[in-house]
Amino acid sequence: MIGRVIKSTGSWYIVQVAEQVISARLKGKFKQDELKLTNPIAVGDWVKLEREANQETAVISEILPRENYVIRKSTRKQHFSHIIASNLDQAILVITMKKPRTSLGFIDRFLVSAESFRIPALLVVNKMDQLEGEDEAEWLQDIHEIYEPLGYPVIEVSALKETGLKEKFLSLIQGKSSLISGHSGVGKSTLLNALVPEARQETKEISGFSAKGVHTTTFAELFTLPEGGDLIDTPGIKEFGILDVEDNELSHYFPEMRKYLGQCKYNNCTHINEPGCVVLKKLEQGFIHPYRYQSYVNILHEEDSHR
Template sequence: MKGRVIKSTGSWYLVETTEGLVKSRLRGKFKQENLKLTNPIAVGDFVEVCKEADQPTWTIDEILPRENYIIRKSTRKTHFSHIIASNIDQAFLIVTIRNPRTSLGFIDRFLVSSESFRIPTTIIVNKMDMVVKEKDLDYLQDIHEIYEPLGYPVLETVAIDDHGLVEIFSPLLKGKTTLLSGHSGVGKSTLLNKLIPKASQATQEISKFSAKGVHTTTFAEMFMLEENGGYLIDTPGIKEFGILDIDEFELSHYFPEMRQYLGQCKYNNCKHLNEPGCVVLEKLEEGYIHPYRYDSYVNILHEEDAHR
């Protein structure tokens, strides 16, 4: 019987099937497209499950090929990675300007990942009630100015406030599988609870001492949107977003503002760092590429170098 993994704890998996939810275990090992994974099965996976003879338990016997996934480097095991979720239609990257602060570098790393599978991404600036200081408003403006022209919509929300959330989000979520991602404490679970009250995900105040989240959500979990169809996936907060397996000549393909100029540089193995006749550098100079984005490009490139 086919099903979809809606919750994974690492030792058992909740699988939604046409006959309801079944709690399943993993049987055997799975080949993983040459990926070294800390989690062989991820939320969002389509799987084949089978009831164990004379037992109330089920086993997962097969994973169907993943259409896409969002993956990050494992925080504990180097050379291993962790699939955050798979088979998603769009990602909502929840960011905050204050408590905690999300950096542009973090946003760019996430976007490189979602671009690599062409997963449409919306940036949601939550905790807008805390954005009052001039420099925070400036940062907000930067976010709008940098990302909107690249095709990443930027929305502003106050997830603790009921006002208009369902009206704004319902049409965006309809019939789609949407991933919620971002740092711990930005309000992913708070937003999810507002959109799907039945989910009643735990939420927790951020640490007063560090102004950072306390990692309240520990497992990814997918919830059905009952009225309009579709799913929302709540995930644990991520600290850093290590990018993996992106070739140094390929990285610029995942920056939409650079992608359009590729193939126009003098050298076809141009890394757009200091090569003569580089069109990307020319466009940067002319102001068509945002300097912050270019900085992120160089940072990711060098970081990847260090891992090679």
């Protein structure tokens, strides 16, 4: 049989095989050549499995090659990585203008990660029912003006009031495998519940004065949409890593800089202060948004400090 891993709970994997859901485990060791992983199998993996004699359960014998994956550095084991999910068509970042407000820097880190994994990304602005005042309207306008020209769709929804979902959002996710990410408290679980009634995910009021949500679960899980396609929730995962990007590579993951690459005077240009830098020239001329350039500089420096 061949199926897709929809949940992992330690040593057991829940695998969807056609209309059936089967508990399966791994037998023996898996060789994973290029990657040192803390988890051999991830949600989203397609696997070969065989039923165990006289039992409801199955044994996984093979992982089919992954089309792509999202990974982060293990917090427990040095030089090891943890696969968050695999075989994705796109990555969705849920953002909100308040309680909590998603910063542009956070959005840019997410987009750079998605670019580095070669996964298309889109932004979903949730809690539109709470939008009020000039400051918030400006924030929203910035989001549209900065990200849409770069090719990242921005859509507005209210998961609570169920607006924007069936009209706009569904057409972007139908028939696709989408990862859902975002700060705790932005409404990922509420969104899932609205789209997948069987999901019945626990939602949490935003706690105390900190306006930061509480983590309710920690395992990634795949939910099938009634309309076709699926959503992979990643509770408790704030950020994917940006993996070992060289200084002169980071701009590859900024679409507005990527198109000028190779035009700078020095081919190892980091676009900070080098003479003959085309990126700096385009920034000055207004073709690159100053906020995005600021994020670029911030990420570059953060990555340096990790070395």
